[in-house]
Amino acid sequence: MTPAARIATAAELLDEILAGTAAEKVLTGWARRSRFAGSKDRAAVRDHVFDALRCMRSFAALGGAMTGRGLVIGMARSAGTDPETIFTGEGHGAAALSDAERSAGHAPESGAEAGDMPDWVWPHLTRALDEDAVTVAEVLRHRAPVYIRVNTSLTSAEDLTRELAAEGILTTPGPLAPTALEVTEGARRLTSTIAFGEGQFEMQDAASQAVCAAVPVQDGQSVLDYCAGGGGKTLALGARAKLHLTAHDVAPERMRDLPSRARRAGIDVHLAETEALAELAPFDVVLCDVPCSGSGAWRRAPEGKWRLTEERLAQLLGIQAQILDEAAALVAPKGVLAYATCSLFEAENTDQIDAFLTRTEGWQLETSRRLTPLEGGDGFFFACLRRI
Numbered sequence: 001m002t003p004a005a006r007i008a009t010a011a012e013l014l015d016e017i018l019a020g021t022a023a024e025k026v027l028t029g030w031a032r033r034s035r036f037a038g039s040k041d042r043a044a045v046r047d048h049v050f051d052a053l054r055c056m057r058s059f060a061a062l063g064g065a066m067t068g069r070g071l072v073i074g075m076a077r078s079a080g081t082d083p084e085t086i087f088t089g090e091g092h093g094a095a096a097l098s099d100a101e102r103s104a105g106h107a108p109e110s111g112a113e114a115g116d117m118p119d120w121v122w123p124h125l126t127r128a129l130d131e132d133a134v135t136v137a138e139v140l141r142h143r144a145p146v147y148i149r150v151n152t153s154l155t156s157a158e159d160l161t162r163e164l165a166a167e168g169i170l171t172t173p174g175p176l177a178p179t180a181l182e183v184t185e186g187a188r189r190l191t192s193t194i195a196f197g198e199g200q201f202e203m204q205d206a207a208s209q210a211v212c213a214a215v216p217v218q219d220g221q222s223v224l225d226y227c228a229g230g231g232g233k234t235l236a237l238g239a240r241a242k243l244h245l246t247a248h249d250v251a252p253e254r255m256r257d258l259p260s261r262a263r264r265a266g267i268d269v270h271l272a273e274t275e276a277l278a279e280l281a282p283f284d285v286v287l288c289d290v291p292c293s294g295s296g297a298w299r300r301a302p303e304g305k306w307r308l309t310e311e312r313l314a315q316l317l318g319i320q321a322q323i324l325d326e327a328a329a330l331v332a333p334k335g336v337l338a339y340a341t342c343s344l345f346e347a348e349n350t351d352q353i354d355a356f357l358t359r360t361e362g363w364q365l366e367t368s369r370r371l372t373p374l375e376g377g378d379g380f381f382f383a384c385l386r387r388i
C-alpha cells in the first residue's frame, strides 16, 4: 500500500470507530478482509488510527470535521504537512480536497480542546494536577514507550538486555523501577523471542512495576491479588518473594491466561472463586488493583478517553468503594490492604482512601504515591493501608 492509501484506509476505519465500534474490532475486521495488506501496512494503518484517537479533538478542530476524513486532514496539518500532498485523488489514496475542506478548520482552543480531553474531564485533571494538567494532557497525546519487566526470579536486567540484543531487540534501563527496561527497537517481535518463551520478562508498564514494588511482601506470606485480571501484578508480586499467592477476579475468565503465564514465569499461583475467599482468608497482604477510568493510561488506550462518561465514572467510584470494603474483610490483623488505580483523578484516588478511612475503624494509612506520565510511565495511584 502507498502511504496515501494507508491514510485513506485509516480515515475509513476511523468512521467505523466514530460510529461506535471498538477500535480493535475495526482493525481486526479490516486486516481479515484485506489480505493484500502486509504486516508493515497493518502496523502503519494501526498507528494512524491510534494517533488520531489520541488527538481526536484537536485533529477534528484542525481538519474542520469530526469524521475519519476530517481527523486525517487535521493529523496532516498538525504534523505541518500540506494535506494537498496526501489527498491527491490518485491510485488508492484519498479523494482530493474540496474547496470547503481547504477552508475548514481552526487552531484548537487552549484547555480541553488543545489537550485532547472531553470538557467534563478537564476539571478532574486540573484539580489533581494544577498547572501540570496541560503538560500531562500533552504527554497523553503521544504514543507510550514500550516497557518490559525483568523476571528477576529467573534472570537479571543485564543478562536479559544481552540476550534480547542477540535477537535484535534493543533496550535501555527504564524509569521508576529497577526491573523496568524500555524497548527502543524491535518491540513488535518481543513475544516471539526465546527469552519471552522462557518467562524471563513480561510486558508491563514501568509505573505498574513501581506499584508492585511498593507492595510490602516477604517470603512465606499469603498474598491475595483481589482484582487480578490477566495477572500482570500477580506475577510481578510472585517474582519478588516466595509467596502463597492467590489470584481472584469477579470475572474469572479474565484470568484464563494466568496459569500458563505463571508456569512460564516459574511462579505458583492459586486461582480462587469469590465463594472460596472467606475460607482462604485471612491474607497477610491483599492488593486491589481496582477497575477505574484508566485516565493515567489514555496514551496506551486512547479510546477510553472518549468512551468514558460521568455516569460510568460515578459507577466506578461505587465499585471501588465496595471492593475496598470486601477486600478489607479478608486482611489478617496487622496485615496490609494495598489499593491501586491507573487513574489521575482524585475522586478515584485520595478521595476513595479518605472515605474508606472515615467509614472504617482499625486502619491506618502507611504510604501513598501518585505517579504521572511526566515520570515516564502511565499515571498511577497507590496507597498502602495497615490493619491496626
Ligand SMILES: C[S@@+](CC[C@H](N)C(=O)[O-])C[C@H]1O[C@@H](n2cnc3c(N)ncnc32)[C@H](O)[C@@H]1O
Binding pocket: 226, 227, 228, 229, 230, 231, 232, 233, 234, 248, 249, 250, 251, 254, 289, 290, 291, 292, 319, 323
Ligand atoms: C485494572 S483491572 C486489573 C488489572 C490486573 N491487575 C493487571 O495488572 O493485569 C481491574 C480488574 O478488576 C476486576 N473487577 C471488577 N470488579 C470487581 C470486583 N467487584 N471484585 C473483584 N474484581 C473486580 C475486573 O474484572 C478487572 O479484571
